[in-house]
Amino acid sequence: MLHTWTGHTDESTDMTDLARSWLIHSAPVAAAQAAGRPLVALESTIIAHGMPYPENVRTAREVEALIRDIGAEPATIALIGGRIRIGLSDDELELLGRSGDAHKVSRRDLPAVLASGGLGATTVAGTMICAALAGIEVFVTGGIGGVHRGAEVSFDISADLQELARTSVAVVCAGAKSILDIALTLEYLETHGVPVLSCGQDNFAAFYTRDSGFRADFRLDDPAQQARFIRTKWDLGLAGGVVLSTPVPQAAEMPAAEIDALTRQALAEAGEQGITGKAVTPFLLARIKALTAGRSLATNIALVKRNAEVGARLALALAKTKPGA
Numbered sequence: 001m002l003h004t005w006t007g008h009t010d011e012s013t014d015m016t017d018l019a020r021s022w023l024i025h026s027a028p029v030a031a032a033q034a035a036g037r038p039l040v041a042l043e044s045t046i047i048a049h050g051m052p053y054p055e056n057v058r059t060a061r062e063v064e065a066l067i068r069d070i071g072a073e074p075a076t077i078a079l080i081g082g083r084i085r086i087g088l089s090d091d092e093l094e095l096l097g098r099s100g101d102a103h104k105v106s107r108r109d110l111p112a113v114l115a116s117g118g119l120g121a122t123t124v125a126g127t128m129i130c131a132a133l134a135g136i137e138v139f140v141t142g143g144i145g146g147v148h149r150g151a152e153v154s155f156d157i158s159a160d161l162q163e164l165a166r167t168s169v170a171v172v173c174a175g176a177k178s179i180l181d182i183a184l185t186l187e188y189l190e191t192h193g194v195p196v197l198s199c200g201q202d203n204f205a206a207f208y209t210r211d212s213g214f215r216a217d218f219r220l221d222d223p224a225q226q227a228r229f230i231r232t233k234w235d236l237g238l239a240g241g242v243v244l245s246t247p248v249p250q251a252a253e254m255p256a257a258e259i260d261a262l263t264r265q266a267l268a269e270a271g272e273q274g275i276t277g278k279a280v281t282p283f284l285l286a287r288i289k290a291l292t293a294g295r296s297l298a299t300n301i302a303l304v305k306r307n308a309e310v311g312a313r314l315a316l317a318l319a320k321t322k323p324g325a
């Protein structure tokens, strides 16, 4: 096959153009990109599977507004009508939030849902893939997936971790939930060369609680420092993501003992009911939500909003370090 020299060094340019033909940018996202305003990607599993209606849609809109207030443009990502949508309208957020049967889309599921034209809510892994295709460097979520407790038997390790190993997007999160084995999650990230940064404290956050009990790799409180770290990694050709952990605001934190007890109960129920595969995480999230009578939802909303602020500031700082900026 003949290739015309275009100034790029390999055939991946053609591949990427082909992949990009699956993207549709919303008008505000396209305008921001044209104006050189930094973008912040947002996932949609948190909307379709992570929170109940109508709090999910309301939170999604509030998170978008927070990002805009800081000067970046939010791009919520989902699969609709056989296309990867970068930026959603209010009606589309509503559609995802109400549907109740959107597919949960990780790397494995992307082709199936795109090819069939179904409604797809992207996980951390799915959103990272789409954000990278769209040229978005920063992605804000609630918590990342990880190595599940008992993974030495179940092999249940979220595809989010492999995506972090290979796809160059910075993921702002409140750590990982204690439904996971956080120590093993951090080991796995280390093995795959994914740096774990922490903002505002030394330790990695544990979603509902601020302190997982495990140190992050590097503490960087200032967005300019975070941006320098991330840009240096990518300048060196070290492909792959970076995790930026931000603890839930103190006032919204849940008591650690309570969360531990509920987590153990939810894990036991999952075992008894034989829940496996991609159903495990949604099952555990739903049980904990029910067992806390909705109090965990307030914590969840507060931490996502905090992450949005941290992510928007990072996006502004990172844009300043872009070659040619």
Ligand code: PSU
Binding pocket: 043, 045, 046, 049, 050, 106, 122, 123, 124, 125, 142, 143, 144, 145, 146, 157, 158, 159, 160, 177, 207, 277, 278, 279, 280, 281, 285
């Ligand atoms: N953890 C949370 N809330 C979530 C998820 C994880 O605290 O909503 C979602 C995210 O979309 C994440 C996905 O990418 O679950 C991980 O699922 P799995 O463990 O099946 O890879």
Ligand code: MN
Binding pocket: 156, 157, 158, 159, 277, 278, 280, 281
């Ligand atoms: Mn899993």
